[in-house]
Amino acid sequence: MKIARTVLTVKPHFRALRRGAPRLESVAMPLPPDRFYYSPIVERPRFRWPNGARVAFWVAPNVEFYEYLPEADGVRDPWPRTPAPDVREYGYRDYGNRVGFWRMLDVLDKHRIRCGVSLNLAVLEHHPEIGEAMIQRNWDFMSHGIYNTRYLNACSEEQEREFYRDSIETLHRLTGKTLKGMLAPAFSGTERTPDLMAEANLEYLAGWTHDDQPFPFKVRSGRLISMPYSVELNDSPVFLTGQDADYFYRIGKAQFDRLYQDGERSGMVMCVAVHPWRIGLPHRVKWFDALLGYVMSHSEVWQATSDEIADYYMAHCYDDVLAHAQDLERSSTSGAPKWPPIPPTFGGRRETLRPPLSS
């Protein structure tokens, strides 16, 4: 199966060029960290998700374990309110595993959602009942580190390698599943993270929130893609900034409506990020229910896990998107008048390509 490529009529079209604007003489050095080709979404090769779906709908609960007495790493203090322990904050999060998870699970079951869970892997060891519930439902597991109180920033290269080895081994031992991706705990990381993940044969890293589609990382060797996790449609920042679950529902609905519209042009990812200790509270869960119901009432939605999205993208989109981005970079910096045509309006225009994925 190949993805349909946009047909480009190659002609100089930019008015600026016709006005005689000077071409760029210098080829600018890439801006650090140079982890991605610049790829304007309106130019990118278009694709649809399986069965022609417009939106891949990924529900990502963060199932977490915070240590009562974490070891200080000198970079980030998980309990900044008081010298550890901070039983109020610890308890607040523990609620998620004792109660919130199960309430959230009822709602997910009601809508037959399979999650791509963002999992502190030690949860499987501390709370095997939660592990069993997830395995029973055939969820996929994205690493969210071992504990939510152990971060990557201070890791040496060897320590970080060991971290991935441990994560892969732990998941396999306790669930039988192969680890494919990670959302690092607290968005921690090093400058080596993408390289070392690719080296460990992982497929995707979430937490780069720069796009509504997956996109290839530049890595030393192998392949790695970014998975569009959300820090906007995420219960944590929403509830921390004066809003509650009714607002979360409303923006979730608006988010879906727009992505569903844009998804007519090319497949989009909608990630809903939640935390059982936040969304699983008694007064909130009905809004989560309503949001899931709204999204799932649409036909051209692919309810998928992050693993499934990554697998599909790797198999059907990665090569074309990467080749296109490389072409665009070459044509943009060589000074040659090989500018692509005016991109079609982003979203909304129905006559633009609806690439039926030939299978």
Added chain:
Amino acid sequence: MPGQRRYGMDHEFYRWSPMIRRGTLRWPDNARVALCVLVTLEHLEWNPPAGTYQSPTVAGGRGSRAFPNYLRFSHREYGHRVGIFRVLETLARHDVKATIPMDAMTAEHYPYLVRYCLDHGAELIAHGLSASRMITSRMSEAEEREYIARSVETLRTASGIASAGWMGPESGESLRTPHLLAEAGLRYVCDWANDDQPYPIETRAGTLVSLPAMLDLDDVNALWDRFMPIETYARMLKSAFDVLYRDGARNGRLMVITLHPWLIGQPFRVGFLDDALSHIKRRGGVWTATGAEIVDWYSRHAPEASGRVG
């Protein structure tokens, strides 16, 4: 220098001018409101060099994060990869041409965006080197002059167009910035958030026009710094416009809205911009224009001197 306890301002750049003492500003076709939308394209640096000044709130003001801060970095990058296209499409639907403050790093490293913006009728104005390098009074005069020259020159090289306007990253200025902007050939500045009309700033190199952008209407200020729900933001834009429209019947008003595609261009937000613009454009008597068009008009049609007309 502390204030001197005298009539008027405590600096020499512009005169004290209470609204009630002004002459009448008339826009083309007697429009009541001139609408200018600034769509900022700026680069947040991965690891800004020592000695540069980055506002503590530039990355969103939810506290600093350890390096590498790819969360904030990539959130901003969303604007360049995805958000800008939604924002420009929305403006085009309402026949609004964007005025785009574009920093040097964006201009140099995103030739595609430069062309795209020009092709969509936008006016590009200089916007410093990067969002991570504010102008402050810690700079020497030579450093600041060089900073401004590089910003203007990079944009000129990338776009083929000499910028008429300036907006500093995070509206940063030193004590001498307006002088240096005028010396660099710039004609207007959007840093001072203090009026409903353009007004002159006097510099040693001539007059610079100030195009004041209302801070409360800035999407980062409202949505990010003040945690405003997006529905409230749309309502605020509409009611701000309604009052300017009412007041503009007597004396022309200016509405400058500053937008950041990484924020307003998110899928769940952009529809609310569309909604607010529909409200604004529904009325006759609204002149939508770019910064340079407004400044040109203003320079040729100074308010008529008169008494109490505000």
